[in-house]
Amino acid sequence: MKIKQLFRHSETYVLFIVILFSAFVTAINPAFLTLENLFDLLRSSSGTAILAIGIFLVLISGGVDVSCTTIAIVGQYISVNVLIATGFDNIWFAFAISMLLGVTLGAINAVFVSLFKLPTLIVTLGTSSLYHGAMLEFVGTKAVNVGGLPQSIKDFGAFNVLNVSRPDGSTFGLSVFFVILVVIILVTWFILKFTMIGRGIFAIGGNLEAAKRAGFNTRRIQFFVYMYAGLLAGIMGVMHLSLIRYSNPNYLVGTELSVIAAVVLGGARISGGSGTITGTMIGVILITILEKNLIMIGLSSYWQQFFVGLVLLIGVSITYLQAKFQDSGRRIIVKEEE
Amino acid sequence: MKLNISKLTQYKFKEPKNKYLFIIMLLSIIIMTILLPTSFLRGSNIQSMASQFPEFGFLALAMMLAMITGGIDLSVVAAANFTGVVAAVILNSANTAGMPAGTAIFLSIIAVLGIAVLCGLFNGMMIAFVGVPPILATLGTQGLFLGLATVITKGYSIGGFPDAFMTIGNGVVLGIPIPFILFVIGAVLVALLLNRTKQGFNMYMLGTNPTVSRYSGVDNSKVIIKTYIVTALLAGVASIIMISRANSMRPGYGSAYLLQAILVVVLGGADPDGGFGNIPGLLMAIITLQVTQSGLNIMAFSPFFRKFMWGFALLLVMAINFIAQQYGDYKRVKRMKEQVAATAS
Numbered sequence: 001m002k003i004k005q006l007f008r009h010s011e012t013y014v015l016f017i018v019i020l021f022s023a024f025v026t027a028i029n030p031a032f033l034t035l036e037n038l039f040d041l042l043r044s045s046s047g048t049a050i051l052a053i054g055i056f057l058v059l060i061s062g063g064v065d066v067s068c069t070t071i072a073i074v075g076q077y078i079s080v081n082v083l084i085a086t087g088f089d090n091i092w093f094a095f096a097i098s099m100l101l102g103v104t105l106g107a108i109n110a111v112f113v114s115l116f117k118l119p120t121l122i123v124t125l126g127t128s129s130l131y132h133g134a135m136l137e138f139v140g141t142k143a144v145n146v147g148g149l150p151q152s153i154k155d156f157g158a159f160n161v162l163n164v165s166r167p168d169g170s171t172f173g174l175s176v177f178f179v180i181l182v183v184i185i186l187v188t189w190f191i192l193k194f195t196m197i198g199r200g201i202f203a204i205g206g207n208l209e210a211a212k213r214a215g216f217n218t219r220r221i222q223f224f225v226y227m228y229a230g231l232l233a234g235i236m237g238v239m240h241l242s243l244i245r246y247s248n249p250n251y252l253v254g255t256e257l258s259v260i261a262a263v264v265l266g267g268a269r270i271s272g273g274s275g276t277i278t279g280t281m282i283g284v285i286l287i288t289i290l291e292k293n294l295i296m297i298g299l300s301s302y303w304q305q306f307f308v309g310l311v312l313l314i315g316v317s318i319t320y321l322q323a324k325f326q327d328s329g330r331r332i333i334v335k336e337e338e
Numbered sequence: 339m340k341l342n343i344s345k346l347t348q349y350k351f352k353e354p355k356n357k358y359l360f361i362i363m364l365l366s367i368i369i370m371t372i373l374l375p376t377s378f379l380r381g382s383n384i385q386s387m388a389s390q391f392p393e394f395g396f397l398a399l400a401m402m403l404a405m406i407t408g409g410i411d412l413s414v415v416a417a418a419n420f421t422g423v424v425a426a427v428i429l430n431s432a433n434t435a436g437m438p439a440g441t442a443i444f445l446s447i448i449a450v451l452g453i454a455v456l457c458g459l460f461n462g463m464m465i466a467f468v469g470v471p472p473i474l475a476t477l478g479t480q481g482l483f484l485g486l487a488t489v490i491t492k493g494y495s496i497g498g499f500p501d502a503f504m505t506i507g508n509g510v511v512l513g514i515p516i517p518f519i520l521f522v523i524g525a526v527l528v529a530l531l532l533n534r535t536k537q538g539f540n541m542y543m544l545g546t547n548p549t550v551s552r553y554s555g556v557d558n559s560k561v562i563i564k565t566y567i568v569t570a571l572l573a574g575v576a577s578i579i580m581i582s583r584a585n586s587m588r589p590g591y592g593s594a595y596l597l598q599a600i601l602v603v604v605l606g607g608a609d610p611d612g613g614f615g616n617i618p619g620l621l622m623a624i625i626t627l628q629v630t631q632s633g634l635n636i637m638a639f640s641p642f643f644r645k646f647m648w649g650f651a652l653l654l655v656m657a658i659n660f661i662a663q664q665y666g667d668y669k670r671v672k673r674m675k676e677q678v679a680a681t682a683s
Contacts, residue, residue, distance in 0.1 A: 064473070112653060112656075112657065116656065116657050116660045116661075117660065118653075118656045118657070118660065119610045119611070121410070121473065121610070122600065122604060122610055122652070122656065123653065123656075125597050125600060125601075125649075125652070126601070126648075126649045126650075126652035126653045126656075127649060127653065128649070129597055129645050129646070129648050129649030129652070130646055130649030130650055130653065131649075132642075132645060132646075133642050133643065133644070133645030133646025133647070133648070133649060134646045136640075136642035136645070136646075137640060137642040137643045137646055141642070254593070257412075257477055257480065257481070258481075260477065261477065261478070261481070264474060270471055270473065270474055271471065300492075302485075302488045302489045302492055302493060303485065303489060304485070305481050305484050305485035305488055306481065306482060306485025306486060306488070306489055307485070308481050308485070309478050309479065309480065309481020309482035309483075309484075309485055310478075310481075310482060310485075312474075312477065312478040312481060313464065313470075313475070313478035313479065313482065316470045316474050316475070316478065317464070317468050317470060320468055320469040320470045320471075321468055321469070323469065324468075324469050
């Protein structure tokens with residue numbers, strides 16, 4: 001019974017694909033299933049996972065947010081430029097600026113979504129163009145390379161919470177990024193599970209009108225969702241900077257669709273109201289190993305986009321075919337009862 | 339000839355919103371003419387504007403058809419890329435093999451339209467039979483098509499086409515650019531499809547209310563599949579114009595068109611929830627965008643500023659739409675209340 005229930009969730013299938021794919025990659029290239037590669041994957045995908053959690057919240061609330069990556073790059077580029085201009089070389093300062101920008105831009109999204117009741121996809125398409133255009137026009141277009149980068153950001157990217165030494169004496173470790181991700185997962189989980197606002201997010205995603213009648217302050221919930229997604233994007237922006245040690249104002253923009261793909265693969269319904277953080281993380285893992293490990297099995301990186309699209313189509317097909325069959329099954333039962 | 343102004347002002351637009359669009363379009367043209375008295379309304383500038391917008395205009399036509407049925411097609415640019423790359427490969431290899439230009443062009447156009455039909459069929463079947471929401475289905479196929487284009491070219495651009503092919507994108511007939519002529523034909527055909535055929539009527543029905551449409555005996559699946567095939571065909575035509583204008587094709591070309599297409603379609607009065615959208619509105623929106631863009635270009639504004647402007651314009655138009663609607667509702671309720679009060683007393 002328990003196992004049967006498990007197979008109703010599309011996450012289970014995605015997890016299977018992850019395991020199968022990992023086994024396949026390991027068979028071809030044993031370097032895949034090593035602690036070092038695992039730590040490396042965690043370090044490079046933590047940022048994507050954090051963005052995915054923000055988009056996940058927006059999806060549950062019944063919307064789509066394609067402006068998250070733009071918010072991340074705006075937060076990153078402006079904070080690193082402020083750090084350089086003021087000479088105040090502190091990682092917390094960078095995070096504070098980026099998070100503040102993220103919350104503000106998220107609030108602007110929420111104004112259009114909540115007060116003007118406009119379709120979320122169109123709003124966030126518009127605002128991402130607005131934010132990115134404004135940053136390139138009024139802040140600058142020049143990339144900041146590793147030489148000009150503040151030391152604290154470089155240190156943060158190299159900071160490990162756990163070090164393991166290789167046989168030859170050199171070490172590799174678990175990045176601090178993973179800790180940030182775990183904290184964000186726990187906080188988000190707590191909000192979704194135990195707070196009124198968290199339950200409200202599911203409620204407005206299921207049925208906005210019903211949630212309103214039930215007494216939820218839908219406007220406040222929508223503002224919370226978009227500001228929280230903006231906050232996470234702000235955090236991700238600085239993390240991304242200290243990961244790649246290079247700030248190009250044109251990076252990240254355009255990758256939002258693959259993050260949305262990850263969240264949807266993880267079982268979050270695009271029409272809102274359902275989804276789990278566990279599923280989202282499984283979706284992120286699948287997209288990450290697809291994007292980062294195709295080379296390991298000898299396929300060139302040109303195939304990356306193709307496979308992401310293919311896996312997304314297969315994943316959503318399973319979900320919606322299942323829904324269709326369950327629906328028709330229910331109809332048959334109703335007929336029998338009559 | 340005397341212009342009868344009273345008759346002009348009495349003219350009623352079939353779509354009420356088009357009146358405002360017409361005013362916005364006139365305003366943008368007048369403002370640009372005042373700001374740039376010497377360079378804007380010159381023949382050469384008008385000609386270059388008329389040859390610039392069709393490749394994107396076709397994508398906007400495609401996007402509008404999807405939106406009328408209550409869907410969205412995020413894969414239009416990717417489909418244009420994919421078909422364009424295939425055409426580029428055919429043209430390039432035919433050119434090096436010494437095949438006559440006419441045969442090569444014919445073959446490549448057949449290939450583009452054939453692949454476009456397959457792309458549209460795939461999108462339509464995912465939406466109609468599997469039941470995937472259009473935004474997700476086309477998000478997936480966007481990756482698929484763009485991925486295939488990248489795999490074929492290995493990320494490089496392909497060039498070297500027969501000279502005759504270039505006339506499609508750069509040729510001029512009686513002073514009118516050929517892409518513009520193609521676009522006019524396309525727009526007329528789409529207008530006929532929407533207003534004069536059963537399929538067009540069913541598309542509006544489906545977008546307004548799919549359940550009602552189904553219970554009125556309409557085969558929704560068939561309507562959806564046909565819609566996405568037409569959408570992909572329009573993207574295919576856009577790709578032919580793209581590659582012949584640029585004389586090369588690389589995957590990822592024109593990725594900014596996706597946002598622009600959505601912007602123009604929403605500006606032109608289409609509703610993302612479906613059921614609305616018309617050719618005159620879309621044409622006026624496209625002209626407004628092209629005029630503004632060209633004017634900003636002459637005034638040497640950066641492309642970043644234009645990106646900013648587009649986002650701003652999209653949000654502004656939608657916010658104004660919303661406020662106008664709220665105000666209309668408010669006035670209607672007030673009038674009803676007054677009527678009730680009048681009958682009561």
